[in-house]
Amino acid sequence: MYAEWAARLPGAVVWTNRPPVAGAPVVLPDGCMDLMWSEGRLLVAGPDTRAYVPPGPPAPFVGVRFFPGTAPALLGVPAHELRDRRVDLSDLWPAARVRRLRARVAAAADPARALEETALDCAADAGPPDPLLRRLVGALDAGHPVGETADALGIGARQLHRRSLAAFGYGPKTLARVLRLQRAVGLARSGLPYADTAARAGYADQAHFAREVRALAGMPLGELLHGPPAG
Structure with missing residues (x-):
């Protein structure tokens, strides 16, 4: 449990x-x-x-x-x-x-x-964490594009990628995909239909949502959502 x-x-x-x-x-x-x-x-x-x-x-x-x-x-x-x-x-x-x-x-x-x-x-x-990183997570989790987020943070794409690797383990585009998947799974588990979940989470459509689940979770969408909640 x-x-x-x-x-x-x-x-x-x-x-x-x-x-x-x-x-x-x-x-x-x-x-x-x-x-x-x-x-x-x-x-x-x-x-x-x-x-x-x-x-x-x-x-x-x-x-x-x-x-x-x-x-x-x-x-x-x-x-x-x-x-x-x-x-x-x-x-x-x-x-x-x-x-x-x-x-x-x-x-x-x-x-x-x-x-x-x-x-x-x-x-x-x-000591305190880098405030830029928290702002980056907040912007990507809200669905803002990586390029737009980099401009808003006043940081170049290469520097953003380098700092993301050190802080998150991967670049900002992968981080954005991971955060979007977490957001979508939460919506779907709350009972929202898959098509509506895909739209609200920022996927092109339900098929795009299903492909991302397979890519990041390694299983079909239905299997993921009807199994026990992940830790």
């Missing part, structure tokens, strides 16, 4: 996932990175360009999902280096530091709260 709630870190969410015996739902690309705890391990989930299907037998997870573009500064690694990857935190940070954090989370009565505290500590050390 998946649940999430707003974290004390602005824009982030804390989540828990206790999958059923049959397995966990796929995780759709969302432009985010996560710090996770599962079975004694601290892991980092990089930004996805396609749906992620957890391998092996189901296992309980807790995590903190950072607002798009903010995790690289907190974790000290460019997002594109972790694109479509799940890595142990000890691959990114000194082993001694990770051992202390593992012991802290393992000893906590509430691992999710302990993980949230770790994220808050990272944010305090890193």
Whole structure:
């Protein structure tokens, strides 16, 4: 069973996932990175360009999902280096530091709260996120074209692409596709007909929406929307 709630870190969410015996739902690309705890391990989930299907037998997870573009500064690694990857935190940070954090989370009565505290500590050390990145996410999530958004931000296309790779793991056009898919899936799951969902989310038509679902989620539209909600 998946649940999430707003974290004390602005824009982030804390989540828990206790999958059923049959397995966990796929995780759709969302432009985010996560710090996770599962079975004694601290892991980092990089930004996805396609749906992620957890391998092996189901296992309980807790995590903190950072607002798009903010995790690289907190974790000290460019997002594109972790694109479509799940890595142990000890691959990114000194082993001694990770051992202390593992012991802290393992000893906590509430691992999710302990993980949230770790994220808050990272944010305090890193300083505030780049405000331009938050504006970029807001504009693309509202459906504004990439070129128009770059002009509004006063930044050239090449610099925008370079900064997007470091912050999100991919360029602004891919980020826009990912955010549009998340927006559309939310509308469709609320009961809006597929054709209306496609129009409101900014797709050319329902067929375009279905093609993007196949490309980013790896499954037909109906299968995605009638399965369990993705984490």
